[in-house]
Amino acid sequence: AQSVTQLGSHVSVSEGALVLLRCNYSSSVPPYLFWYVQYPNQGLQLLLKYTTGATLVKGINGFEAEFKKSETSFHLTKPSAHMSDAAEYFCAVKRAGGTSYGKLTFGQGTILTVHP
């Protein structure tokens, strides 16, 4: 079984400050890992994903995440927050093989607030 834990349901930063959203996963097989962003009253939009290869993944809007197998982590970062980054962020894991491997298992989400 897979699971995702996002540390901190709410994160608040000042505009221009570093954004760090934490995600730890549990998976019995090598995982594929995803970060999605959800703006109010909208669906989920993919920020970035890790499948294989380079463990530092760059995504849209200046976000990046690093897959650390030894720490079972996939933390999301952005060097300088913008007001437009205020949204809810979801980390998700998918099995890399086996049955039902299309299924995404999501964390509970982290609401990011950006203060001027």
Place this chain on the structure above:
Amino acid sequence: EAGVAQSPRYKIIEKRQSVAFWCNPISGHATLYWYQQILGQGPKLLIQFQNNGVVDDSQLPKDRFSAERLKGVDSTLKIQPAKLEDSAVYLCASSLGDRGRETQYFGPGTRLLVL
């Protein structure tokens, strides 16, 4: 390209009534998913279709929820009868296939309130 379309965007019903949601995936996407997102939680998969066949419906409450995907394109999700705890956002997503590395694209969701 057009994204995943869903309707209606909002629905308010009373408990024990029935409701249906519609989803049109991205053209050419063989795999379609329905997720339930309860307030304050991440989305949870209800059902996954590959073309018009069900791949995974292990978390679908089959006594009240049903879903179909006609001709491997559009899909409908129905709740009958609705309960208060069904209040949630219902998200439809699609992907080219069901291999792990493929991206799932989400629609805007249908927000359901059961009174």
